[in-house]
Amino acid sequence: MAKIRKVVSTVWYNKENYHRLRNVFPQSEFVYVDFFEKERLEKEAADADVAILLGDVESCLLGSKSLKWIACDHAGLNGSARPEVFASGITVTGAAGRSAPVLAEHCIYFMLQACYHTKELLKAQETCTWGVEGSASWKGLYGRNAAILGMGNNGRMLCERLHAFGMNLYLYDKYPIRGYDYAAEKCIETEGGKVDDILSECDFIILTLPLTDETYHMFDAERFSKVKKGAAFINMARGGVVSTADLIEALNNDTLSFAGLDVVEEQPLPADSPLWKMDKVYITPHVTPQVPDRAARSIEIIRENARRFEADKPMKNVLRQEDASTKDGEGGWAKLLNATPEQIKAVPKAMLEKYLGKKDWEDPTEWNYVD
Numbered sequence: 001m002a003k004i005r006k007v008v009s010t011v012w013y014n015k016e017n018y019h020r021l022r023n024v025f026p027q028s029e030f031v032y033v034d035f036f037e038k039e040r041l042e043k044e045a046a047d048a049d050v051a052i053l054l055g056d057v058e059s060c061l062l063g064s065k066s067l068k069w070i071a072c073d074h075a076g077l078n079g080s081a082r083p084e085v086f087a088s089g090i091t092v093t094g095a096a097g098r099s100a101p102v103l104a105e106h107c108i109y110f111m112l113q114a115c116y117h118t119k120e121l122l123k124a125q126e127t128c129t130w131g132v133e134g135s136a137s138w139k140g141l142y143g144r145n146a147a148i149l150g151m152g153n154n155g156r157m158l159c160e161r162l163h164a165f166g167m168n169l170y171l172y173d174k175y176p177i178r179g180y181d182y183a184a185e186k187c188i189e190t191e192g193g194k195v196d197d198i199l200s201e202c203d204f205i206i207l208t209l210p211l212t213d214e215t216y217h218m219f220d221a222e223r224f225s226k227v228k229k230g231a232a233f234i235n236m237a238r239g240g241v242v243s244t245a246d247l248i249e250a251l252n253n254d255t256l257s258f259a260g261l262d263v264v265e266e267q268p269l270p271a272d273s274p275l276w277k278m279d280k281v282y283i284t285p286h287v288t289p290q291v292p293d294r295a296a297r298s299i300e301i302i303r304e305n306a307r308r309f310e311a312d313k314p315m316k317n318v319l320r321q322e323d324a325s326t327k328d329g330e331g332g333w334a335k336l337l338n339a340t341p342e343q344i345k346a347v348p349k350a351m352l353e354k355y356l357g358k359k360d361w362e363d364p365t366e367w368n369y370v371d
Contacts, residue, residue, distance in 0.1 A: 002068070002310050004028045008044045009052040010035035011073045012357035017295040018367040021052070024303045026370045036341045050309075052302065054356060055337035056080040062088045069093070069309055073298050076238065077317075078211055078325035085319070092319035093305055097153035098297035099288065104157040106288045107206055107236050110260025113282050114204075114232040115140050142166040145184070147202040149195060150209025150237065151177050158208060159183070170198040173209075174322070199227045204234065211238035212325045219243065224250040232258035239265040240325075244275075251280050262286055295357065
C-alpha cells in the first residue's frame with residue numbers, strides 16, 4: 001500500500017476549503033506554495049509524494065524523484081499532456097466533472113434561446129409590439145434531434161437532461177459509450193463510427209469534447225458542409241475545436257441558423273469580430289455559473305483519488321496520451337498562470353479571484369491543522 005508522506009499545494013482555496021483539503025491527508029506533511037514561486041515549488045516537491053496544482057503540470061516538478069501523483073485542479077488536461085510529462089512516469093489527474101451539472105444547464109440555455117428566438121422577443125417587448133413575425137414556425141426541443149459530441153462528464157450530464165426533454169439523441173465519442181441505450185444512435189470512432197454520419201440528422205450540434213491535436217479545428221468548412229441545413233451549433237468545449245473563419249462562413253451562408261458560443265479560438269473575442277454583431281449568435285464570455293461550491297467538488301475528487309492511490313487502484317480523471325495538444329491555453333486564466341511574481345503583484349485582487357479563486361487568508365496556520 002502506497003503511503004503519502006508529504007503533499008505540496010498551489011491551489012487558491014479559501015480557509016474552509018483548504019482545511020477540508022488538508023484533512024484529506026491527515027497523516028501527511030502539507031505545504032502551501034504560491035504558484036508563481038517556481039524555485040520554492042521545485043524545492044518543496046523534491047521530497048513530496050503528491051502535488052496539487054492550480055494550473056497545468058509545472059516543468060520544474062518533473063525532475064523530482066519523489067513525486068508519484070500530481071492533481072491539477074481543473075478539468076482539461078491537454079496543457080499537461082506533454083512528452084516530458086509522460087516520460088516522467090508521474091500519474092497526473094484532473095478535476096473533470098466538478099462543474100458538469102451547470103455546464104449542461106448552460107447548454108440548454110443556449111438551446112432554448114434558439115427555440116424561443118430571445119433576441120426577437122426582447123426587441124418586440126422594447127417596442128411594445130404584440131407578436132413576432134415567423135413565430136408560428138418556431139419549434140421547441142421535444143421530438144427534435146440533438147447530437148452530443150463528446151460523452152465525458154459534461155456530455156453524460158447533458159444527455160440525461162435532454163432525454164428528459166424528450167429529444168432524440170445521437171451520441172458521439174472516440175471510445176465505447178456505456179449505458180444511454182435510449183439514444184437513437186451511438187457513434188463510436190474506435191468501432192468504425194464517423195461523426196459525419198450523424199451530423200445530417202440533427203437539429204442541434206453540441207460540442208462537449210476536449211481540445212487535443214486530434215480535435216483541433218474538427219469543425220472546419222468541410223465538416224460544416226455535412227451538417228443539416230439550418231442546424232443550431234453550440235460550443236461548450238474549447239474554442240480551438242472550431243475554425244472561427246469557417247464558423248462565420250457557415251452562419252453567413254445559412255448552413256447554421258444559430259450559434260451559442262461560450263468559448264472561441266481567441267479569448268477575449270476581439271471587438272472587431274463579426275460574431276459580436278450577428279443576430280444568429282449568442283455569446284457568453286466563458287462564464288458558466290458555478291456549482292454551489294466548485295472547490296468542494298474538486299476536493300471530493302482528490303479525496304477519492306487519494307483513497308485509490310493508497311489502495312493501488314485505478315484513479316479517476318487520469319491524463320492520457322490522447323489528451324495531447326500543441327495549442328496554447330485560452331484566455332486570462334492561462335495568462336495569469338504564466339505570469340511572473342512582479343506581474344502578479346500588479347493584477348487587481350478582483351481579477352485574481354475571478355480567475356484563480358478566493359484566497360481569504362494570509363497565514364497557512366489558519367487552516368493547516370488536522371481535526
